[in-house]
Amino acid sequence: MNFIAIQSIYKFEMSRWFRTVGQSILSPVISTSLYFVVFGAAIGSRFGESIGGDGGSTVSYGSFIVPGLIMLMLLTQSTANASFGIYFPKFTGTIYEIMSAPVSYLEIVAGYVGAAATKSILLGLIILVTANLFVPVHIVHPVWMILFLLLTAGTFSLLGFIIGIWADGFEKLQLVPMLIITPLTFLGGTFYAIEMLPPVWQKLALLNPVVYLVSGFRWSFYGISDVSIGLSLGMTLVFLGACLVIVARIFQTGYRLKQ
Amino acid sequence: MQPIISIQGISKTYRPRGKVGAFQALKPIDLEIQNGEIFALLGPNGAGKTTLISIICGLVNATTGTVTVAGHDIVRDYRAVRRLIGLVPQELHTDAFETVWKTATHSRGLWGMPRNDAHIEKVLRDLTLWEKKDNRVMMLSGGMKRRLMIAKALAHEPKVLFLDEPTAGVDVELRQDMWNLVRSLRAGGVTVILTTHYIQEAEQMADRIGVINKGSLILVENKAALMHKLGRKQLNLRLHQKIETVPGSLAPYKLAIAADGMELVYVYDTEAEHSDITMLLQDLATAGIGFKDLVTKQSSLEEIFVGLVREQK
Ligand SMILES: Nc1ncnc2c1ncn2[C@@H]1O[C@H](COP(=O)(O)OP(=O)(O)OP(=O)(O)O)[C@@H](O)[C@H]1O
Ligand SMILES: [Mg+2]
Numbered sequence: 137m138n139f140i141a142i143q144s145i146y147k148f149e150m151s152r153w154f155r156t157v158g159q160s161i162l163s164p165v166i167s168t169s170l171y172f173v174v175f176g177a178a179i180g181s182r183f184g185e186s187i188g189g190d191g192g193s194t195v196s197y198g199s200f201i202v203p204g205l206i207m208l209m210l211l212t213q214s215t216a217n218a219s220f221g222i223y224f225p226k227f228t229g230t231i232y233e234i235m236s237a238p239v240s241y242l243e244i245v246a247g248y249v250g251a252a253a254t255k256s257i258l259l260g261l262i263i264l265v266t267a268n269l270f271v272p273v274h275i276v277h278p279v280w281m282i283l284f285l286l287l288t289a290g291t292f293s294l295l296g297f298i299i300g301i302w303a304d305g306f307e308k309l310q311l312v313p314m315l316i317i318t319p320l321t322f323l324g325g326t327f328y329a330i331e332m333l334p335p336v337w338q339k340l341a342l343l344n345p346v347v348y349l350v351s352g353f354r355w356s357f358y359g360i361s362d363v364s365i366g367l368s369l370g371m372t373l374v375f376l377g378a379c380l381v382i383v384a385r386i387f388q389t390g391y392r393l394k395q
Numbered sequence: 396m397q398p399i400i401s402i403q404g405i406s407k408t409y410r411p412r413g414k415v416g417a418f419q420a421l422k423p424i425d426l427e428i429q430n431g432e433i434f435a436l437l438g439p440n441g442a443g444k445t446t447l448i449s450i451i452c453g454l455v456n457a458t459t460g461t462v463t464v465a466g467h468d469i470v471r472d473y474r475a476v477r478r479l480i481g482l483v484p485q486e487l488h489t490d491a492f493e494t495v496w497k498t499a500t501h502s503r504g505l506w507g508m509p510r511n512d513a514h515i516e517k518v519l520r521d522l523t524l525w526e527k528k529d530n531r532v533m534m535l536s537g538g539m540k541r542r543l544m545i546a547k548a549l550a551h552e553p554k555v556l557f558l559d560e561p562t563a564g565v566d567v568e569l570r571q572d573m574w575n576l577v578r579s580l581r582a583g584g585v586t587v588i589l590t591t592h593y594i595q596e597a598e599q600m601a602d603r604i605g606v607i608n609k610g611s612l613i614l615v616e617n618k619a620a621l622m623h624k625l626g627r628k629q630l631n632l633r634l635h636q637k638i639e640t641v642p643g644s645l646a647p648y649k650l651a652i653a654a655d656g657m658e659l660v661y662v663y664d665t666e667a668e669h670s671d672i673t674m675l676l677q678d679l680a681t682a683g684i685g686f687k688d689l690v691t692k693q694s695s696l697e698e699i700f701v702g703l704v705r706e707q708k
Contacts, residue, residue, distance in 0.1 A: 138474075138507040139507075140504050140507045140508065140509065141504060141505050141506070141507050143504065144501055144504025144505055145505070147504075148493075148497075148501050151493075151497070152492070152493075155492065228488055228489070228490070228491070229484075229486055229488030230488045230489065230490055231488075232454055232482070232484050232488055233482075233488075233502060233505060233547065234505065235453060235454050236452040236453050236454060236477060236480065236482050237477060237505040237506055238473070238474040238475075238476075238477040238478045238506060238507060239505065239507075240474075390456055394453075394454065394455060394456050395409055395449075395454075395455045395456065
């Protein structure tokens with residue numbers, strides 16, 4: 137393993153982020169605050185209403201949406217950061233250097249995906265702190281919470297990496313997040329429990345991979361979930377595995393990287 | 396000397412994605428580069444120089460053939476190969492927002508080499524970039540960017556250096572510095588492969604020259620031998636008076652009449668033991684032919700290639 141190279145890519149990516157760290161942090165903090173202000177105003181008193189968990193534990197709606205909001209940010213930021221991170225050198229041409237360096241695809245992925253995941257995890261934690269200013273938040277299973285945070289950030293950074301390699305224009309870079317990831321997240325139980333849906337939609341929702349992420353993540357906070365925690369973890373790992381396989385194929389075939 | 400790079404039957408056919416029509420940019424090529432030499436690939440636009448270099452450096456997949464560098468296969472032992480290689484591509488690809496210092500140290504890191512500030516400093520100084528080390532890359536001029544790309548390639552101490560048109564956009568004085576640097580690299584045991592459009596440049600720098608045109612390596616010779624073949628020049632004499640025929644006394648010079656009889660054209664060999672120009676001018680005077688101007692020009696690369704290809708057939 138060329139650890140120095142991984143570290144070098146990671147540091148280079150992080151320094152690019154830190155150059156604009158103000159904007160990077162400010163926008164998620166503002167948008168999270170807006171969610172609370174808008175939801176608070178829109179549903180008024182119902183904001184404090186309780187949503188029940190399996191074990192008889194209940195939680196107010198305001199607290200209920202916090203894990204979903206963090207997930208929303210984690211998914212969008214991971215894909216955006218990672219896709220831009222690898223698309224940018226493709227666009228400027230500086231990718232020639234990585235392609236001619238003595239690094240394996242695993243090392244390239246580790247550097248880029250590691251940096252993208254780090255950024256979105258930092259943002260996730262910032263949102264957690266921001267949310268805590270508006271509503272009470274507690275974490276019942278902190279280890280699971282961190283595990284889901286890491287797995288989700290990693291998986292969606294990988295997905296972003298794949299999108300960045302596939303994209304051959306800035307429009308395509310935004311297409312997948314806009315057309316797929318954002319809708320899936322909003323439909324994935326970010327702002328509601330799946331059991332609130334009509335029965336048919338409940339079945340359909342189970343086809344949405346984001347449901348498992350949000351459910352597992354919310355369980356680690358409040359002990360309430362839409363699906364079992366084992367299933368959540370399993371689906372997350374399946375998704376992670378699928379992304380890894382695709383990335384491996386990309387480098388084996390040189391897809392969109394080599395003529 | 397032992398070859399450091401051995402190219403066997405390398406060819407490349409580009410197949411545009413989603414479109415029909417494949418294009419063979421390289422016909423099967425065999426070539427050996429000796430350890431420690433400066434090798435120039437000379438050829439016109441689109442000859443396939445960049446394609447060949449890109450294959451060796453891992454940027455383009457070859458359609459057929461194999462390449463070994465210091466005995467390592469470029470595909471199977473890519474790590475061992477790439478550790479030895481530094482590449483300065485033709486296009487200026489730089490990280491606009493980073494500083495000179497950071498991009499250079501990043502290159503060293505990518506090659507897995509431990510941090511060595513003294514080495515980076517030396518490289519930047521050699522390329523007269525030291526004063527700019529804290530500047531963002533976008534604040535550099537074009538020629539400085541090209542030198543930065545060289546600095547990045549040298550940051551990881553390569554044994555084989557590829558320079559794809561290193562002098563494009565570099566002024567005359569710095570060009571001289573660059574050649575001095577290349578020579579000092581060779582003195583330190585580095586093998587240098589460069590591409591150029593200019594015969595003079597190849598002549599000035601290289602130990603051996605390979606001429607490439609339309610994807611074929613037409614010939615590979617050491618410099619002296621090639622210069623003899625390529626060293627043809629043309630002398631155009633603008634006459635005072637129109638002539639219809641060349642006088643018999645000038646027959647040995649095989650002069651051609653051009654510009655409706657207002658010009659005489661003489662093709663000669665600069666590398667010949669004795670050039671006949673003095674005699675020609677005397678004989679012209681004797682024959683009573685006056686001229687008001689004369690122009691000499693090197694045959695263009697394209698003309699030479701056409702000649703070489705014809706010669707080969
Ligand atoms: N990515 C590509 N897809 C399709 N054709 C390509 C591609 N890259 C190069 N070619 C074609 O291959 C041929 C050789 O190109 P190459 O860049 O190797 O030439 P070159 O000798 O480096 O030329 P120049 O002196 O202009 O740099 C050209 O006809 C070019 O159009
Ligand atoms: Mg070229």
